[in-house]
Amino acid sequence: MKKTNKLKDKNKKKSKLSLPMKRPEFIFNFVSFLVVIILGIYFGGRSLYYYSKQNVKMKSEEETLKTAVLKNSQITKETDGLHQEKDGYIFKGKTEQNYVLFANRLYRIMKINEDNSVKIVSNNNEAILNWGENSNYQSSNIYTWLSTGENPNSGIYQKTIPGETALLAKTEWCEGILHENSVKCDTKEQTYFSLLTLDDYIASYGQKGYLYNHQHSWLIGKNETDDNLYISDEGSVEEATVYQGYGVRVVMTLKPNIKIVSGTGTAQNPYIINQEEYTNNIGKYVKLGDDTYRIYEERENMLRLSLNDYLKVGDEYLEKAFGNKTALYNPLNRYNIAYYLNRTFYNSLSYQSYLSECSLPIGEIMVGEDGNYLNQYSELINNKVGLLSLYDWNNNMNLTDYYLINSTASSMAWVYNKDGVLEEEKVTEVRKVIPTVCIDKNLIKSGEGSLESPYVME
Secondary structure (H helix, E strand, O other): OHHHHHHHHHHHHHHHHHHHHHHHHHHHHHHHHHHHHHHHHHHHHHHHHHHHHHHHHHHHHHOEHHHHHHHHOOEOOOOOEEEEEOOEEEEEOOOOOOEEEEOOEEEEEEEEEOOOOEEEEEOOOOOEEEOOOOOOHHHOHHHHHHOOOOOOOOOOOHHHOOOHHHHEEOEEEEOOEEEOOEEEOOOEEEEOOEEOEHHHHHHOOHHHOOOOOOOOEEEEEEOOOOOEEEEOOOOOEEEEOOOOEEEOOEEEEEOOOOEEEEOOOOOOOOEEEOOOOOOOOOOOEEEEOOEEEEEEEEEOOEEEEEEOOOOEEOOEEOEEEOOOOOOOOOOOOOOOHHHHHHHHHHHOOOOHHHEEOEEEEOOOOOEOOEOOHHHHHHOEEEEOOEEOOOOOOOOOOOOOOEEEEEEEEOOEEEEEOOOOOEEEEEOOOEEEOOEEEEEEHHHOOEOOOOOOOOEEOO
């Protein structure tokens, strides 16, 4: 018993002796650990602060469109690509790294100006229009269609661009005279929106440059006999009369130091402009039943949509005459295309309840020899289903050979023919059909508005 007690006492002594030895070591280790942590936080924080500050600065620089273009493009003097000139940089030849996405549509960068503003042009035609009654550009239908003026129906295109005065600078252009391969320019003008000029096309190497896209497109400029000019689908510059109808490729200038969200400038990964709060729905897609539509006009809460394909009946594309006698869009005439669309087609739709009645311009454009597009608003009709107007924004050049709603004469109607050129057609000829409808955008429930994820209403 005594031995057991001694052993217990001995173990107690050992236990007591070990405590004073561990405490100083523990305190030292703990203090050292705290010092290391504090120093790590201090110097790590300072490093992170300066790195973040520098990174923000670099990111800010990289976000400008000019900086991104210079980073992704090799400057050249003789080959295709970006060329440096005394007043900035300009793309020439068959370059494939100057695509930019703006206002839900694709453009090509033409030039970086000396003040860092960036001149761009629509990748495709934004409409197909007749020039008008006067050969001068500022008196043309196209000039009125592009920019808002005194008439409330002017500026169809400008109304598709959100925040135009906040994001855009005015573009300088000249209605020059073509002499051989040079352009004589006497007076320069400035507007927010314009067409491609002769100078633009020649500077890009013409048919050998990126501006040649196999579409018929108007040019600002004339030849020496005062004829208007256009680019043919073969890339040559040809003369035209004011009554002919070709494509409109819109030119505008983004303000200096405009920012981008992302992109490398290719068609698959274009530079995406940071539009901030200036956005709209033009060019986006809506799914109604089994049909996909595209938004071509937005007025407050009302969206106008056109079918993103030709109208099908079963598995076949419908081909139909406009009417039996006149080109007036008349839903009361059972031989008229309007009658079919607002009865047979409308009654077949599963999404009737989502459609709103909207106003359609059906006035005759050609009054005598006056081909002014404002004539179409001389007569309006309210319907649930319509057709595209000649002067609606419409850059879907994959669809051709279909009727438009506007009349030209008693028995002739406008069509986009198979070559993508405006043409008059007898109303008894059969053509494909692209219906239009209107919806209240407040009824949209979900979707992103892209072709892969369209807006849906249920």
